[in-house]
Amino acid sequence: MVFEVAVLPRVLLIEHSPTIRHIQRNLLIKAGYEVEIDSDHKSAIPRIRSSADDGVNYDAVMLGWPVDTTIETASFCKMLERQAYASQVILVFAHEENDAVADWSKTRPNTAFLFWADYKRSTNLLSQMLADTSKRKANQAENLASVQPIRVLFVDDSRTVRVKYKRLLNANGYATEVAGNVGEGFEKALASPYDIAIIDYFMPDATGDVLCQKLRENETTASITSAIITGSYLDKAIKESLEAGAVECMFKNESDDLFLTRIDAMSRHIRAHQAIEKERKRLGGILRSVGDGVYGVDPNGHISFVNPACRQILGYDSDARLIGKSAHQLFHFADGEGNHVLQQACFLQESYANGDKVQARETIFWHRSGKPIPVECTVYPLTIEDKREGSVVAFRDISEHKLLEAELRWQAGHDALTKLHNRRYFEEQLNLEVDRLKRSNEISALLYLDLDRFKYINDTAGHAAGDRLLVEIAQQMNQRLRKSDLLARLGGDEFAVILRNVTKKSVVHVAEDYREMLDHYMFVYKDNQYKINGTIGIALIDKASVSSSEVLANADIACHIAKGEGRNRTHLFVQENDNKQAMDKDLGWSSRLHKALESGHLILHYQPIIPVEYIPTSLMSGSDGPIYKQLLPMVPESSMINEALLRLDDPSWGMVLPGAFLPTAERFNMMDKIDGWVVNAALRQLAQLQQQGYTGTFTINLSGQTITNMALIETIEELVISLGIDPSKMILEITETSAVSNLISANQLITRLSALGCRFALDDFGSGFSSFSHLKNLPVDYVKIDGLFVRGVAADTGDRAIVQSINDIAHSLGKMTVAEYVEDAEILSFLHQIGVDYVQGHYLAHAMDISDLPLGDNANRANNPSQSQA
Incomplete structure (x- = not known):
């Protein structure tokens, strides 16, 4: 016979007076509580933190408030105010109610106050508080029962950082595991499924982008959403992390609220993806019950059978006679551009003739109406009694998948707010332009534009106004582009334009045209008018340009010089300019400090x-x-x-x-x-x-x-x-x-x-x-x-x-x-x-x-x- 052992509620009693501790401890034990005691608040801090780390929290804490609030009391209360301990039941005792204990007891959730003179009421009050907390947790558990928590792997070589963020994430509903380096993080990712990996960039065995790359390239871990967290801003680190697969770069000096907002955004994306994936699987089950498009051919490529899904996808009704006709002539006679494909050059026709297996290959099938349909097809050789009879082709329409791929490619190279190209795409194109001009006598130019009054509008009228202004400025600038030019938003209120095949005189004229457009533009928001202007730095690009980063730095320097001259003006970067030496010195120190x-x-x-x-x-x-x-x-x-x-x-x-x-x-x-x-x-x-x-x-x-x-x-x-x-x-x-x-x-x-x-x-x-x-x-x-x-x-x-x-x-x-x-x-x-x-x-x-x-x-x-x- 197996007996079930009842688990007693655990209570931590913190009180300086030995007499009061003794009386209260005996009262709690008689009421059926398991009691641990501590004499001061300072030593109670590691005790509660250790208990939380071990996953065995106290059911309640009874806190004796001192006559005079001490540093230890303030530190202890500050810890209990954190989100990680928000659900902890606290019963505060004091000989008299002062402002400090009253305010803290009223503002902190799951907290009650009781005078020591009424200590006999403590067991009943505690029982009620625990019952209320249990009911709330049950309701929360019921609401979350059908939703698995987002699983987070936090990788950082600092134990303090790991403990902090694990507590923060767990307290906000995430299931969090930690690792101390890249190797340990990759092993844990292989061993258990995770939704998000938050990875420190600077670690002893390798930088965080290495782990991002490994997670992306491994089939088992490819679905994990990776994010980099670092203690310092470094362009190189951020660039390498994003290239390695990180979707977000966060900083340890950001507030916890901002960190959680970023994680919440990633979680929403993952939830949406999971919902889509769940729906896809459900629809896939339905489709499999009726089958994907399936048809059979003999070794010459003549159709031997088709299923209803094949007819539906390709637009043939049940009366259409397809048996005996050439699959090549009906379905895959041309490429996506409509160019005719000869039978001897068609991989499907070749697989029919040779009995080759083709696995999940993308190609184009043609609808009866003449519309191309992107499909993913698989060819299986058909063998009956050791005799090859032809092949079976299964295919599915991947039009939506292709549209999604195109959308993702667009998003990767564009700014979501202004719809202009983003910094990543711009830097790639600038690099290509610098390489092109090394083999040409042409001259191009880079305009680096910084709005002068954006911060004022953003701060006074609000971020919505700032966003609206950026969209309108992007539209105004876009209207002045030639087909050969490229406009991008670099970030914040900074824009850049690549002007191809220009002269020194014409590029200054174009830059002035942009500046005057901004100077004459009046931004209207909620019946208020705001004057706008901008400062533009110009850098020429020719065969002598060393690199795209140098060109961008030169344009940035020119913009700084123009700002120093009074803003709302343009400046063409000249190598011999005395101001460059000062700017070079600053930029050199900046690089040296980052390093x-x-x-x-x-x-x-x-x-x-x-x-x-x-x-x-x-x-x-x-x-x-x-x-x-x-x-x-x-x-x-x-x-x-x-x-x-x-x-x-x-x-x-x-x-x-x-x-x-x-x-x-x-x-x-x-x-x-x-x-x-x-x-x-x-x-x-x-x-x-x-x-x-x-x-x-x-x-x-x-x-x-x-x-x-x-x-x-x-x-x-x-x-x-x-x-x-x-x-x-x-x-x-x-x-x-x-x-x-x-x-x-x-x-x-x-x-x-x-x-x-x-x-x-x-x-x-x-x-x-x-x-x-x-x-x-x-x-x-x-x-x-x-x-x-x-x-x-x-x-x-x-x-x-x-x-x-x-x-x-x-x-x-x-x-x-x-x-x-x-x-x-x-x-x-x-x-x-x-x-x-x-x-x-x-x-x-x-x-x-x-x-x-x-x-x-x-x-x-x-x-x-x-x-x-x-």
């Missing part, structure tokens, strides 16, 4: 920031710097701050300071990627050191472009939680200029990450001296006084007054002060006199590799040279 992000050539150095209170007055007069080693025995590690400073370790040039390449990165909108790398690398180094007992603080700079990137907040939160970092040992620096110009975004960033426990510093304060009023509205912890003033305090009374004023006002607002560029003992002495809290500069310590920082005995052992990289 540095890809190849790991970026590194971090650290410069100590010393609390002034620990510096003896004996080192403030007449000493030669740096004095860092003399200070080490005096400064507690917990009071030490180290600022992360970016360096480019160029294989050809050696160590490059950021002043050489960050301006280019800003112009090319690369700061999001660079800041993302810095944050990731610094926090991983900090986590490694904290695991070894390090108690100091790291400070990390964020650029003005990154302040507005709200996805960075989620990245930092995820890293803090996944790496187990003490966030109070993190200081994030933003400059005064970027904070004031992006005041709303800066406040959002500071407020959200301060709640996590991070601290903030306002860098280069004083560069916008008239903005003192903004200081009280920015909830930063530190104010870093602009080094421009600090360096002059020894000789300039004005600089002394400014530095002292900044220090006094910052202190009056409860903020600590840091003075940068402390280059000698005299500067340090003055800063000590006026009460600056921290100092930084070459007199104290140079920036150094983390392996050279004396970070305490435990930390030092963790940072031998082989471990100095994050």
Whole structure:
């Protein structure tokens, strides 16, 4: 006899008080619950995460809310707010209801609040909540019973990334498996069926496009929809991935919502394809019950029988006499263009005569009405009693399949919005044109057109207006094309035209014609009128042109020059133009930075920031710097701050300071990627050191472009939680200029990450001296006084007054002060006199590799040279 064992509901009880834990635990056990206990929220985070990873979730969590909300409580609640834990039942206990617990309990789903005084009601309330949750899950399961979840294979060499995205996908209804490299991913794809493969581009054993190619070429995995995900934008990576079969390129610094939107779009396409495939199979079953078109022939090709489907497909009624007639003369006497095909040159007639087997070959059959029909036919030799009697031909009409192929070919080369050619097709044609002109004396030209006011219209009137504008501009430009020209939309508000067989004079005239068309065009949307204009860069193409990429770069440079001259104008690229050198420099740095992000050539150095209170007055007069080693025995590690400073370790040039390449990165909108790398690398180094007992603080700079990137907040939160970092040992620096110009975004960033426990510093304060009023509205912890003033305090009374004023006002607002560029003992002495809290500069310590920082005995052992990289 087999007895069924009842499974008790699992409850995790989190409460600091041993007495309350004991009372509540006994009450739950008596009510029939299996109880696990934890005394604090910090240790409960990995417990719940581990439980979810193992697929054995707690049925409920009973959360004791502390009198004072702590960092650990905020982190714990932030985790439970994520989509992955949205269905988790939470019962919150508190001695009194404050705003924090009330708001959280009301806004989070599946959550209830109960006073500790009413703890005896907890079992009944918990039972009701679990019953309601069970009913909802049953309804969801019933709705989803007939629909299999989309199966996702996520391939990434980072375990943290794999865990994050697996949780995110599973929480949103996807069935997700993970792999750590290309080889493992391909093995899993062969072993189990998947609908989508999301593949990291940069992995140790091979790049992601290799796996895309392997999946596409293998019969077992060819139906998997592949997408590339990467941490950095790289044209080459995206191009190779798309060519290898990826349908989408995504970025890890995108928000989770955008990532899920992309996956949802792919899923809808897959669902639609599955529905079509299901319908095709159903119709196929019906067709097979009556048969595809089938006819028989003797060795000479004369028809011996036909089935009803054959007559129907080819337009012959049941009375039409077909037996004994030549199949070649009736069905396949000509090719698709109507050109007559001789019997001796017809592969079908040859197979009839030789008894050859033909498998699923596409050809043209002719309808009785004279219309060509694309068909897929198979020929089987007919043998009766070891004697070949002829052949049996089975065929089916593939007209719709051919139309779909034509549609897909069109889509592959066209922009869905404007119906113009897309960038991929354009670059192929530009490459062909450059190759053609190497064997000709003709001259062609490339026009690179960028709309000047598109962003304004898109932002003020909405994306629908922006899309409408792009369609109208495409139509206007299309009307001016010659038959030999090619117009394409490269992306965003950028268009390009290849003008074939032109002169230098005529191409400038044509470009001006396009510009004037835009200048005179008035865009009307919802009764509002908008003025439109555009800037055009021109690059000539002749036999001296090296490559299509050079031509495109030249046209882009010309467009930039035209924009710099005031926009709404054209510019013809001239090789000797002085502006090209500057643009070449920028483009060279851009390429070098992309390569540095890809190849790991970026590194971090650290410069100590010393609390002034620990510096003896004996080192403030007449000493030669740096004095860092003399200070080490005096400064507690917990009071030490180290600022992360970016360096480019160029294989050809050696160590490059950021002043050489960050301006280019800003112009090319690369700061999001660079800041993302810095944050990731610094926090991983900090986590490694904290695991070894390090108690100091790291400070990390964020650029003005990154302040507005709200996805960075989620990245930092995820890293803090996944790496187990003490966030109070993190200081994030933003400059005064970027904070004031992006005041709303800066406040959002500071407020959200301060709640996590991070601290903030306002860098280069004083560069916008008239903005003192903004200081009280920015909830930063530190104010870093602009080094421009600090360096002059020894000789300039004005600089002394400014530095002292900044220090006094910052202190009056409860903020600590840091003075940068402390280059000698005299500067340090003055800063000590006026009460600056921290100092930084070459007199104290140079920036150094983390392996050279004396970070305490435990930390030092963790940072031998082989471990100095994050």
